[in-house]
Amino acid sequence: MVRIRCVGVLLLVVVIGGINAQNVGQRQYPQQFRPGQPLVQSNNRVTPPPQQQQSGQGQATQFQYDTASFAVTELARRIGTVLGQQSNAAVFSPVSIACALSLLLLGADNQTKRELQSVLNFNLNELDIKGVHRQYGRLLRELALTSPDTYPIPWRVNDRCSDDDDEDFAPEPQLIHLANALFVKDGLQVNPTFVDASKGFYNTSINLMDFSGNPQQSASYINQWASDNTYGKINQIVSNYISPETQMIVANALYFKGLWKEMFEKQATTFRKFYPDGHANPSTAKEIPTMAVIGCYPYYDAVEHDAKIVGLPYQGDKTALYIMIPNNSSRSRLQHFQRNLNAQKIGEMVAKMTVRKALVQIPKMKISNTINLRDVLQKLNLHSLFNPATSDLSKMLKPFGPNPDPYYPDRVVFSDSQQQFQQQSQPQQRLYASEIIHKVELEINEKGTEGGAVTASTIFRSLPSVQVRIDTPFLMMIGHDNTRLPLFYGSIYDPSG
Structure with a gap:
């Protein structure tokens, strides 16, 4: 968990x-x-x-x-x-x-x-x-x-994705x-x-x-x-x-x-490469703990911005962590992407998200x-x-x-x-x-393995068509649905600090 x-x-x-x-x-x-x-x-x-x-x-x-x-x-x-x-x-x-x-x-x-x-x-x-x-x-x-x-956020209303592996537990507020x-x-x-x-x-x-x-x-x-x-x-x-x-x-x-609505499994967390200045500069890569999960997540391929956005909902259906990442992201590309964003464009991307079966890999972070x-x-x-x-x-x-x-x-x-x-x-x-x-103190980590734990090999046996690997610079926003207020926001170039 x-x-x-x-x-x-x-x-x-x-x-x-x-x-x-x-x-x-x-x-x-x-x-x-x-x-x-x-x-x-x-x-x-x-x-x-x-x-x-x-x-x-x-x-x-x-x-x-x-x-x-x-x-x-x-x-x-x-x-x-x-x-x-x-x-x-x-x-x-x-x-x-x-x-x-x-x-x-x-x-x-x-x-x-x-x-x-x-x-x-x-x-x-x-x-x-x-x-x-x-x-x-x-x-x-x-x-x-x-x-x-x-x-309500549109993707919550139109959620038609089913996850057969949902855990049977009461959500924590x-x-x-x-x-x-x-x-x-x-x-x-x-x-x-x-x-x-x-x-x-x-x-x-x-x-x-x-x-x-x-x-x-x-x-x-x-x-x-x-x-x-x-x-x-x-x-x-x-x-x-x-x-x-x-x-x-x-x-x-x-x-x-x-708590995440879709649980990450601790067994699936491994050291993977993160590229602070993009894949085109592999010499800057660092090995950092990276979490992984397959589940139902709001997602949108924002071709108009040459970027993608994925959401990781929390239990209670009130908040979500939104990750926005340009295609072929690097430090300069993320800075350019952020300069050209505004509140309306962020809202439009969130509005176009639909819930899809997806593999999501994100770094563990303690900032x-x-x-x-x-x-x-x-x-x-x-x-x-x-x-x-x-x-x-x-x-x-x-x-x-x-x-x-x-x-x-x-x-x-x-x-x-x-x-x-x-x-x-x-x-x-x-x-x-x-x-x-x-x-600010921000921490994303694993705590426990509620429900039937699965191994990493089980998680990656059958990959869905949507795969979001966050291994280059990205924007994050923890948003509150009903108020549309951003609780936390930031650009991450190196999650290891």
Whole structure:
């Protein structure tokens, strides 16, 4: 039996210097939402235009995105294009990164706001931006649901493949856990409207910290939060010493655990060659453990992109690992393939997949990444956030003037009066981001041999017509069906690290 565990944690530290802060006090914040509780009913879906079917494949070509899930998938592709030029295994969590940036967007204004909207692909008017926040918050709550999908993936609906070797066992539920937190310096005057919006949209917990008086205890508390919300997989996201200049830490944690729907057999795992720069450069080949299985898998030969896509579903019929690989893949071909992808093309390929009897061979992987996203986001034209002279996160801070509108559980009210932030009794220094650190743990391995185990020779005795051997650079995406959100995404040039 093969088990996959994927964990992503994103840490963003916002630093401000020299503010004369007063105590935040014991303000009573709104009650947190229950998982799945909707803020506003919304069915805003973006549907890519139907494509022509090829070779009888893709009986259903509709793949519906929410505006938010479309934007997050596009963010994944853009970040992946940059990271793929720097790393052999650039795996990250688009959902985790988008969560943290969306929280910053709630508190941003002027140029910083415009740049964040552009990076997040939220290039809409103010009213629509509020709707996207509501929509994105609803999608995040749907991740934890176990009810039947409202918008099933086409290949799940049209599955006509039968596997006589299916094991007789009760499927184990997958686990998706997502948490957002603000760690605020005790005394920083945080805008109640920003607090209410972050809690209402993203169920964010607010924690007052003594960064300057007790930095070690603050670091211990934050690291314990990370450990608790990643089930012990990531135990440290900040050092034992936090700078006294730190005013706020915005953190997001995503934990995913699932079992394959089709079990891999441990006996079939052998050392096979993987070619980090393609078959045309055999001198770069490495012998790595490679798993193999024959079963029913969603598959599409994407001739229009000179590539193939195969899906490995998890138990529970909610998520799948999608592997996209160009024909004759190499480092340069995969980079070219990724540059020419977008969210719509990914959706179209998934929509055209049909379940086929297939041999699938994939590398065992254990990837641990710590990525500083500052340089990556600057390459995506997010500059002002990191510059103390230009960053504008003024909506995070409590304004002078009239009290903000009250908070209601079914709606979030934004103050549109910019004068509240301009009519201050004295100039206030700017909040700016010093670092954006993203940590990911990804593991694909075998655990046990449930059911009647078979030998490797039995597995390869009769090969199906569809054979997918992942032994050259490839793209991977762990997608959640109902929300269309990419939980994890990345380009793999060398699975051995």
